[in-house]
Amino acid sequence: MLTIGSTVLGVNDVARATAFWHAALGYVPREPGDDTWVTLVPASGSGAHLALMLSRTPVQDHPRIHLDLYADHQAAEVERLVSLGAQRVNWDLYPEDPDFVVLADPDGNRFCVVDKSPR
The missing domain is CATH 3.30.720.120 (Signal recognition particle alu RNA binding heterodimer, srp9/1)
Structure with missing residues (x-):
């Protein structure tokens, strides 16, 4: 296994x-x-x-694998991560009414902050 x-x-x-x-x-x-x-x-x-x-190797704009970080307070976590050095990504693949925000770490690796609060 x-x-x-x-x-x-x-x-x-x-x-x-x-x-x-x-x-x-x-x-x-x-x-x-x-x-x-x-x-x-x-x-x-x-x-x-x-x-x-x-x-x-260069960072992929649309990586095949990425991290999803789950947040109970998405907006606050996004702001905290940006204050630590993450950057907002102008993501062209957002669906309508997304429950996630795409950020990049200081090396440019994309990751998502997913809203886990009740919608």
């Missing part, structure tokens, strides 16, 4: 990405990383892992 161990993001600067995702999610390094790789885990110890790997 297989399970997913980590989601891996390619980044240009592992230290900068580690600082952003630590502030965004409260995740901490599982073990000391280096300038090419680090795996972040929830501080509580349980939950999905996020690995950051040095990459020189």
Whole structure:
């Protein structure tokens, strides 16, 4: 039987990405990383892992894989993430009345903040 161990993001600067995702999610390094790789885990110890790997490939405008972050207070979380260094993305594929907002981390990796509050 297989399970997913980590989601891996390619980044240009592992230290900068580690600082952003630590502030965004409260995740901490599982073990000391280096300038090419680090795996972040929830501080509580349980939950999905996020690995950051040095990459020189360009960011995709419409990535095939991305993170969905669920938020009870979407607008507040979007503003908090922007204050940490995320950027709003002018997303051309929004449906009518979307329940998500597309942002990019400091390396340009797209991710969504999904509104989980009752609609």
